[in-house]
Amino acid sequence: MKELRTGVPASNLFRALRRQDSSVGEVELCKRLAEAFPAVSSKAFDAIRRWLEPDGGSDWLLDSVMQGYLEDAGYLEEPRSPHRAISHLLDHHVPSDESEHEDAIWLLRRIVQRMRDDFGHSIKESVELVNCYFDRFCNPSYAAQINYSVQDIEWVFREEESGMSARVQYYVTLGSKVDEMAFIAWFNALVKKQRSAANVAPG
Known part of the structure; x- marks a missing residue:
């Protein structure tokens, strides 16, 4: 199990262990994980x-959330993916095909990158900001409180990485009140500013 510290995907490792010993199932995998990482969340066993x-x-979902639980427990030095966001969006979503989950995880990682590139956050900060956003907007109680739809995987695909990173910046980093018209005005001004900066000739 220590291979998980080096970036070996959990699905690859677990599958190899089961090939080596066909009797290895849920109980044995959970036992070995607990022995190697005693502080890991019980959600990893789920x-x-x-x-x-x-x-x-x-496999992509297992690999991402397992990595996240190890990060939370302090076994990995640097966060690599917004695992809480991944769990919120994918745990109860039935994909139309296998690639849909892979595409969603890839998009969430791209949102983290855009938070760094567009707003100057570190990767670690970006991961936590993205996680915090989905902690809120995937929560039915919070959505009802602000009279807003629960955001789901279709919403994220529609907004794409630029729109979602802007939402994270506006609602989490800046702490703005949930107001769609105000967000659109802010986002349009941001895009205009970014385009103007891109058109400025160097020197």
Whole structure:
């Protein structure tokens, strides 16, 4: 299990362990994970159980959330993906095909990159900001409180990385009140400013 510290995908490692010993199932995998990483969240065991189910989660989902739980427990030095956001969007979503989850995870990682590139946050800060955004906007209670739709995977695909990174910046970093018209005005001004800066000739 220590290979998980070096970036080996959980799905690859677990599958190799099961090939070596066909008796290795949910209980044994969870036992080995707990022995190697005693501080890891029990949600990691739930992720293993779901992955082993016949119609369970994809390899990409297991790999991303497992990495996130290890990060939370302090076993990985640098965060690499917004695993809470991934869980909020994908845990209860039935994909139309396997690639849909992979595309969503890739897009969330691109949102993290845009937070760094467009707004100057570190990768670690960007991961937490993206996680915080989806902690709020995927929460039905919060959505009802602000009279807003719960954001789902279709919403993220529609907004794409530029729109979602701007939403994270506006609503989480700047702490702005939820107001769609005010956000659109701010976003349009941001895009205009970015285009003007791109058109300025060097020197």
